Amino acid sequence: MSRAITPSGATPRLALLGAFPFPLPQGSQTYVRDQARALAAAGAGVSVLCYGRGAGVAPPDLDLVRIPAALSPRALRSGPSLGKPLADVALLAAYVTAHRRRRFDAALAHNAEAALVAIAARPLTGVPVVYVAHTLMALELASFGPRSLGSLLRGAGLGIDRRIARSADAIVALCRSTARRLEPHARAPIAVIPPGLDPEPDPDPAAVDAVCERSGVEAGGFALYAGNLDRYQNLAELERVARRIPEIPVVVATHGAAHPDASGLRFVRGASPQEVRALTFAAGVAVLPRRQPGGFPIKLLNYMEARRAIVARAEVAEGLEHDRTAWLLAAEADDEEFAGAIRMLLADRARAERLGRAARAHLETHHGWSGLARRTLAVTEKLPRRCR
Numbered sequence: 001m002s003r004a005i006t007p008s009g010a011t012p013r014l015a016l017l018g019a020f021p022f023p024l025p026q027g028s029q030t031y032v033r034d035q036a037r038a039l040a041a042a043g044a045g046v047s048v049l050c051y052g053r054g055a056g057v058a059p060p061d062l063d064l065v066r067i068p069a070a071l072s073p074r075a076l077r078s079g080p081s082l083g084k085p086l087a088d089v090a091l092l093a094a095y096v097t098a099h100r101r102r103r104f105d106a107a108l109a110h111n112a113e114a115a116l117v118a119i120a121a122r123p124l125t126g127v128p129v130v131y132v133a134h135t136l137m138a139l140e141l142a143s144f145g146p147r148s149l150g151s152l153l154r155g156a157g158l159g160i161d162r163r164i165a166r167s168a169d170a171i172v173a174l175c176r177s178t179a180r181r182l183e184p185h186a187r188a189p190i191a192v193i194p195p196g197l198d199p200e201p202d203p204d205p206a207a208v209d210a211v212c213e214r215s216g217v218e219a220g221g222f223a224l225y226a227g228n229l230d231r232y233q234n235l236a237e238l239e240r241v242a243r244r245i246p247e248i249p250v251v252v253a254t255h256g257a258a259h260p261d262a263s264g265l266r267f268v269r270g271a272s273p274q275e276v277r278a279l280t281f282a283a284g285v286a287v288l289p290r291r292q293p294g295g296f297p298i299k300l301l302n303y304m305e306a307r308r309a310i311v312a313r314a315e316v317a318e319g320l321e322h323d324r325t326a327w328l329l330a331a332e333a334d335d336e337e338f339a340g341a342i343r344m345l346l347a348d349r350a351r352a353e354r355l356g357r358a359a360r361a362h363l364e365t366h367h368g369w370s371g372l373a374r375r376t377l378a379v380t381e382k383l384p385r386r387c388r
Contacts, residue, residue: 014044014045016107017104019050020114022054050066080144128384131174133172141156167320177315245342254267280305280306284352300312307360309351
């Protein structure tokens with residue numbers, strides 16, 4: 001049996017690695033920030049290691065170790081870039097240096113890139129690696145390249161998934177579909193632990209009205225997508241859906257300044273987190289057009305917090321139930337079915353409100369950070385003390 005990483009009663013020191021800009025109002029970064037706070041509240045010593053660029057003010061309550069900005073990719077978007085290899089080497093060096101000062105007991109490596117960094121550093125640090133699998137590279141990598149290279153990129157992504165699964169000392173999957181796909185290749189235990197969100201007070205009604213006025217929509221009368229514009233989000237389908245319901249504004253609220261040519265959608269660009277949250281609470285329906293399974297979209301938690309009726313595909317909105325906590329579509333559902341669900345829920349306010357209340361109850365029952373942090377610490381407690 002493996003020994004616990006710390007003696008009974010000792011405070012574990014955890015490194016949370018993210019090969020991404022931080023802070024950034026995007027799902028992965030929000031998850032890492034909130035997980036770090038929850039683990040600290042549960043009694044762990046936590047350091048977040050990441051790139052040296054971000055958007056906004058770094059959280060002052062976190063022990064943040066960032067590589068130099070000059071070695072960080074200039075672009076804040078997700079996906080591969082020419083600056084990534086150098087940044088990842090710098091992240092590895094920063095992690096090894098930080099370990100010498102802090103003596104980490106475990107590394108929680110968020111997503112594949114950070115996991116490869118932590119695994120490469122393991123011979124130098126002896127720190128066991130917990131791979132926090134946000135998604136499956138076999139499914140996501142192809143979305144960042146030309147369609148002509150889709151098969152090649154999917155194969156490369158599958159190779160990365162297999163290598164990490166074989167090398168990690170433990171795996172935390174955000175959903176069951178990821179766990180099922182990694183399990184045949186994993187040599188270590190896999191725990192399914194979704195992200196968390198502790199609800200905050202509702203936004204001020206006057207602030208909600210003001211954001212709706214600036215955005216040219218009426219509270220309760222529009223459908224909303226809130227999130228980034230990466231191709232795997234499938235906004236091309238959402239535009240087609242919007243063209244089938246021209247009487248209903250379909251709003252895309254994003255922190256990004258650029259957007260694709262999608263005239264059927266109404267973009268609110270450069271929105272602050274507060275503005276996005278206000279629009280979420282104002283929406284009649286919250287939508288998730290993504291088709292790609294293998295992760296847990298953080299925006300689902302935001303939709304639940306706001307008590308919105310959610311329209312999404314069942315394989316993407318894991319844990320929700322059709323016509324109980326969301327309106328779920330089959331994987332093969334077409335644009336007309338998606339549009340029909342939005343139209344129906346905006347016309348049937350009682351059903352939409354019932355789904356929204358049930359979604360909020362589901363959030364409070366299954367996604368509280370205190371319990372999720374304890375489950376995550378339980379994974380680290382079963383790791384070997386050192387892996388040299």
